[in-house]
Amino acid sequence: DTAVSQTPKYLVTQMGNDKSIKCEQNLGHDTMYWYKQDSKKFLKIMFSYNNKELIINETVPNRFSPKSPDKAHLNLHINSLELGDSAVYFCASSAPGTANTEAFFGQGTRLTVV
Amino acid sequence: GEDVEQSLFLSVREGDSSVINCTYTDSSSTYLYWYKQEPGAGLQLLTYIFSNMDMKQDQRLTVLLNKKDKHLSLRIADTQTGDSAIYFCAEKDGAGSYQLTFGKGTKLSVIP
Numbered sequence: 001d002t003a004v005s006q007t008p009k010y011l012v013t014q015m016g017n018d019k020s021i022k023c024e025q026n027l028g029h030d031t032m033y034w035y036k037q038d039s040k041k042f043l044k045i046m047f048s049y050n051n052k053e054l055i056i057n058e059t060v061p062n063r064f065s066p067k068s069p070d071k072a073h074l075n076l077h078i079n080s081l082e083l084g085d086s087a088v089y090f091c092a093s094s095a096p097g098t099a100n101t102e103a104f105f106g107q108g109t110r111l112t113v114v
Numbered sequence: 115g116e117d118v119e120q121s122l123f124l125s126v127r128e129g130d131s132s133v134i135n136c137t138y139t140d141s142s143s144t145y146l147y148w149y150k151q152e153p154g155a156g157l158q159l160l161t162y163i164f165s166n167m168d169m170k171q172d173q174r175l176t177v178l179l180n181k182k183d184k185h186l187s188l189r190i191a192d193t194q195t196g197d198s199a200i201y202f203c204a205e206k207d208g209a210g211s212y213q214l215t216f217g218k219g220t221k222l223s224v225i226p
Binding site: 041045 | 151155156158159200216221
């Protein structure tokens with residue numbers, strides 16, 4: 001059973017397009033995240049949702065809009081894609097406040113904008 | 115803001131020990147983690163340590179925490195080629211925190 005699953009795994013698209021990446025977790029966690037990993041492997045948090053409410057919104061262009069229809073899903077929609085958006089995007093989930101505060105990561109979505 | 119620093123590369127011979135170092139700035143860090151990322155894969159938690167501990171051992175892995183110097187290390191004994199990966203240090207500033215702050219990752223290369 002996959003704990004955190006993202007789709008698609010690979011996404012190649014042209015500049016200016018709008019695309020979505022979906023994320024689902026079956027761990028019963030309250031908190032979900034999107035992280036961006038750039039070409040140098042640097043990982044930065046983008047957004048965090050707790051029980052469908054936005055908790056963290058780092059300095060991310062407003063072309064990026066997360067949507068959480070329920071606490072098991074956190075989708076990332078990106079408008080007007082730019083070349084600099086090319087990266088690997090990781091979804092994660094965790095249960096803050098517990099003794100084991102592991103964040104579980106999805107396998108990543110490699111986005112390539114051409 | 116919080117900052118986590120790691121050296122970017124480490125190369126060791128198979129069978130030797132590897133030591134990956136990490137420093138952090140947030141004195142309120144409560145949990146510190148080591149994640150492993152294999153090529154083309156997601157991040158896998160290797161181990162974590164609570165800030166009131168100074169050492170944790172799990173099979174070939176030993177984590178040392180010097181809270182005074184804000185220094186964390188991961189030692190891998192008898193390093194194998196399968197240990198080649200990027201290792202990320204991360205910190206969380208409290209049990210209720212929602213965010214992990216990651217270092218830039220250390221790429222470990224194991225020479226056969």
